[in-house]
Amino acid sequence: MAPRVALASSPAYGHLYPLMPLAFALQRAGADVHVAVGTPFHGRLDIPTRPGFPDGATIGAVTAEVMSTFPEVRDNFRERWVPSFFGNVISRHAAPMLREQWAAETPDLVIYETMFPAAKVVADEVGARALTFGITQWSPFLGSLPAVARAADGDDPRKPWEVAGASMGFDAAGYIDPFPVGLQTLSESRPETRIPVRTTAWSEPAPETDPSLFAPPAGGRPRVFVTLGTVSFGAVEALRTAVLGAARTDAEVVVACGPEGDPAALGDMPDNVRLHRFVPQAAILPTLDAIVHHGGSGTMLAAVEHGVPQLVVPQGADQFFNAEAIDRAGVGLSGASGLDVDGIAEAVGRLLGDGEHRAAARRLSAEVAGTPSPDDVARELLAGL
Template sequence: MPDRPRIVLATAPAFGHLYPLMPLAEALVRAGADVHIAVGEPFLGRLPVPTTRSLPPGLTSLKDLTRAVVSEFPAVRDDPAGRWAPALFGAVVPRAAAPQLRQSWAREKPDAVVHEALFPAAGIVADELGVPSYTFGIVRWAPFVGTIRSVARAALGDDPRPPWALGEPQPALDVGAGYVDPFPVTLQGVAGLPAARVPIRTAAWAERAPSFETSLLARPAGGRQRVFVSLGTVFNTAGSLRTAVLGAARTGAEVLVACGADGDPAALGPVPDSVKVHRFVPQALVLPTVDAIVHHGGSGTMLAAAQHGIPQLVVPQGADHFVNAAAVTDSGIGLRPDADTPEGIAAAVGRLLGDHRFRDAAAAVATEIAAMPSPDDVARRLLEAF
């Protein structure tokens, strides 16, 4: 390994895939590595470290690749829950990414690769080059996470089976040199975890924030409770968001709403005076000021709230939201509503605000997260191992 090793962190072009990697990327820079991010067009040239392409020009987002799934594998419609992820992350994304990565890394070979768990092409190309690689967990551990590299390798070869059949029988776990895992054991479980697990403390990260009202960082006057509502960047439809907002408002708490950079506050329609709607909310700064959060169940939001010891109401919309909702309820740090209606949301938020057991359980998980190795600790460990 050279004195200043070239480390590439590779990811699909989506906030929830890229952002979890960034604290480690910056820690590797502080540790002396030459760090590059392989990512798609929306993020090229706008990150605090150099970027290279992870996908060919023209594919600007996961939405582009999602459209390709239905076109190439129409049978995913017959069983979306079982077929969508293998088709997208085990076949369509690797087939788009692998040629681009081979071309880029043939010119400048990395000394090591860290790739997010749903971007297995990076690990496959690293193997081809004899370069060590680590998998970074952006979702809760499941057998699919440990076998997706094998599924993608078969999809890139001559195997004629559809991608959802490539994991049968289940291949051996393949996470490269190790599995970097930001999930605390309480939210993760330990069944089936790879022996080479490298825990890392979750850390909030965002690109340079647009301007925001500093009043967002102040707790409400008179001891009034505060609830934060966010449905993320992908599933934040106005209808679902309005339902969550109106339900939270029924508790009498102040409700702070993030409708997303592409959202329109006016699309929510009339809301009570206690509701404050913004396109952008600096989540990492706001979370210490809230008493509960209502969210979609994305891994990043779940971990950020857990890090701050905040009781959570999860209203799952898709993707990994349902398994995250199960982790939240099983650990006692939050709930799912009995019904996705304003009444159901109000009842669940009321329980979170009024029952100290949720906050006590959330505080215990926050303590567990605080004891995990920091990104700087993990960066040093990785560089020593390469």
């Protein structure tokens, strides 16, 4: 009988997509694989999906619930948001659904993204081996989230951040880590059970995408991709600034406004700008000369994989840490201090014009290429069951 493997993720592109190359590799290795996730991903992944989050519990609704349940979050977003949002509220919604699924179909192995600790709690209950998959740079703070999820599941009167502060460490059978060491800020504190895996860009196909996006521009013109990810914190003006700045370099500028974004909201654009709602990132990356993005881990790692120099313009969450990492590693530039159109144009011009950042990006890409592939890791994981 094939081993059962469940992958589990919050219902967000940047949380789910990084898991998919390993999910497909486990399937190729002979495992019976499913993904526990919420809408809008059910039935569209070319791999079986199971409900892992209630319909209608949107990110906006969860955000409102966090703010009403834990208003003290406003006093310290940096330390209180993640344990409250992911450790407590997301977990309270997800755990009952996972219990129902895995009681009827108990997995042998659970692999959950770091911000979905309800999966670890329920995996322990059903006796499944649980490993976490890093979708952001490792920090001992992330190791506290399963304890926060357990407290949310019981009668613990402490606030989520109080539980987190008392529970630093690592609580899983292994830590699957797609971040190259050369990009990590706290690499010395990584879990001893770290399992390196090659970062592999993946995105769902877009059926109506212009095929010319997947070939380099004609005439040797450079191409710059601009995106603020699938969750841009409503930063329409930030995206417009980034696009107009990149366009001043006279490169071909391809823009992804996001699956729920509206290209028309950006207004009139120069002739060298191509606006799209969604662009399959994995397909366009090999054609790029530079990328301007928000600093989401998935986009950052995908660009690293392909050796593309990056300008990171962070908008929130862990994106400021990623901007620092890109700048420190020399593979791009940080716009964390805020850049206007002129600043964006100057930074993108540097990435296109000098070879320093490109050479560093290629060196880091070579490090990634030497890391065990998802297929290698899948075979290792299944052999240990």
